[in-house]
Amino acid sequence: MPISVKSGRPGKWLSRLALATALALVGAPAALCAEAELFPAGWVRLGGGVLTNDTKVGLASGAGDRAVVDLGRDFGLGERETVGFVALGWLPAKHHEFRFSYFQAGFSGGDAIGRTFHWNGQTYPVGASTEADLDVKVYELDWTWWILRQEKAGLGLEIGATVLDLALDASARFQLGDIIEVRRETASTTAPVPTVGIAGRAEVVPGLFLDASARWLSGVRIDEVEGDALQIQAALEWMITRNFGVGAGYQRFAFDGDLSQTGFRGTLDFTLDGLQAYAKFAW
DSSP states (O other): OOOOOOOSOHHHHHHHHHHHHHHHHHHHHHHHHHHHHHSOSEEEEEEEEEEEEEEEEEEEETTSOEEEEEHHHHHOOOOEEEEEEEEEEEEEETTEEEEEEEEEEEEEEEEEOOSOEEETTEEEOTTOEEEEEEEEEEEEEEEEEEEEEOSSEEEEEEEEEEEEEEEEEEEEEEEETTEEEEEEEEEEEEEEEEEEEEEEEEEEETTEEEEEEEEEEEEEEETTEEEEEEEEEEEEEEESSSSEEEEEEEEEEEEEEEEEETTEEEEEEEEEEEEEEEEEEEO
């Protein structure tokens, strides 16, 4: 007795299989393209922005000599400056990325002191002519381990080192009788500091990507002041083509340090933050 098996409209199942195959063929290149834009083998960012500077120095002694000096308000240190930066990235393996970045900012200015204050054992009278300069260079080199890497998002841990090259100079000039006095305070540092951080990337909509990171610098030393720093960056990138795009974002570098000696205590709070824009080249 012959046995027959009914296919149940084989044409219908064949058409569904063909449709699924076609969608997979169309979707796969799109997914691969998104991942390639999110994690290119190499990239370069060139850009600039406007940074705002907020630098305060606090000093106190057991003798009652106390002051918090705002270098912008009291010494006329410039509060805004246009800066440039460059950053490079390289992914030798799927979950490993190396990054180098550099930016430089210089602030300067002068004013007349509008109040009398005591700072570091010296009296600065009203009307003293002041000058202040702050030069900052930041070099960063780190390795990111992308512990989570998907087609449209990634999360990574960062380990690296940052060199903070900072030079601060504040002086005041005034006349006491027939004597002209000049008083000056300086601080500087150039030393590598270990960093740890977290990084994240995600595709918001096709062609538009979010890139963000936060890095912690521990044990930053500026002369006798030691403290920690936090650097935060976040940007939106629009990749016009697979190899070229533009971005805009926000960055912040904040240092909080303390000086503690016998009978004397000081603080240094230093913050740079502002908006940035850049062009990105990727391959």
